[in-house]
Amino acid sequence: MEHEAFRLIGEPKFGGILVVSDHASNRVPDDIELGIASHLLNEHIAIDIGVGAVAELLAQRPGIAAYLGNVSRLVCDLNRAADEPSVFPVTSDGHTIPGNALDLAGRAARLARFHAPYHETLAALLDRVPQALLLSLHSFTPQLASNPEEKRPWHVGVLYNADDRAARLAIPLLQAEGLCVGDQEPYSGKDLNESMDRHGEAEGRPYLGVEVRQDLISTPAGQTEWAERLGRIANQVAIALAG
Template sequence: MPFSLSTETEAFAPAHLIAGSPAQRLILLCDHASNALPSGYGDLGLSRAHLERHIAYDIGAAQVTRRLSALLDAGAALAGFSRLLIDPNRGEDDPTLVMRVSDGAIIPGNAKVGPVEIASRVERFWRPYRRACVGLVEAALASDRVPVLLGIHSFTPTFKGRARPWSCGVLWDRDPRLAGPLIEGLRAEGVTVGDNEPYDGALKNDSMYELSSARGIPGALIEIRQDELGAPEQSEAWAQRLARILPSILARPETERIEVFGSRADLNPG
């Protein structure tokens, strides 16, 4: 995805919404869809090369989200700004909400950011995106449908010089209703799946905590390795794969009810 800057004449949207079919319970969330920066923030002092790295957005995640939405007629929310501006997948009080250093790269535009500027970014970007996500969930609930939430992210093939062996990871907290059968379905297709790898799915006040765990709504997050999303046909293959697996999960009766399992993040909030 080429890096983009919003201009004064260009409308900037903190969230991009896809309505989906009223009959489709699946809602897709893509927190790190974009590396765009709104007018007034320039390039945060970074080179184009840095802004096209994974530190700025989740490479390939938006393409999979949009294509999967089209295949299943699912609603979706995609953040319209770079995670370097403010991270929409972090809680409002998370110390990593605005990163000053990311994977070895100093972010000059964030170096001296203080509470007033962070509060401004929360109000202008972070909160509108979260509200858009909440709106999709509450619209489903208002029509007597329990939604099923799938967050779509991507991760780097290596970390600290070590190769990551998983083609994807499914991250979840205590609610197994989506995560369990999704892991099974992916493994049945020959995919090497990390179960809460390469990250843990219990993160206090992240998107899935707020929208899924705290509300008792079935949900999970999939992380896809970025070298499997480098070309359009690879993103298409991943979208097609998920479109094959998800309908049978959505048909399970246990996904059609509100059931609060709690969160491991509440037991270890630090």
């Protein structure tokens, strides 16, 4: 299934795992002009580097499917609430996005085109095929261009809001892999967790919010390694939650 706002890879199974990656694409539709240099579309302000490939590899595993955002976060940030200004960021990591200076009609049109179908389709999918676990997959940059002195040493972060059931299980499993694991790092899931707040917490569905440092999944070898790791750990978490 594919729409300009989302892609579904694989067939979700009842009691399976659904990978949800809001920022998996850097696609900008031809009729939208952001007014930025083209090279920025390959940087973290436009896309979560590596997560699309990891999600596709995960979806090859039994019982796992992937639901991916199909448009750049600069066009519409699908992991923000519809009424938040940052759903169409006018600045990102020191860069101005002129094409996002939208009036009310422009905002409404873009929300209806991307944000609404993305979340409405995901909600309907989860109602139709209940999952044992939602794996929210993102990546983060080792340091922000606007704050290069602040290094982010974590290999992976685990984010959550009020529901930390899956997080509490996953953190020690990730640490046992020899990883530097951030608990609510490099930022808090209480602040940046819209998709899981809406489709996980609000519905009582268990979710695991994972942020992988982008340099670790920027190559095919790293993507394969992390897909194997996350698939294995997500299955362990799902089994423990069901037990």
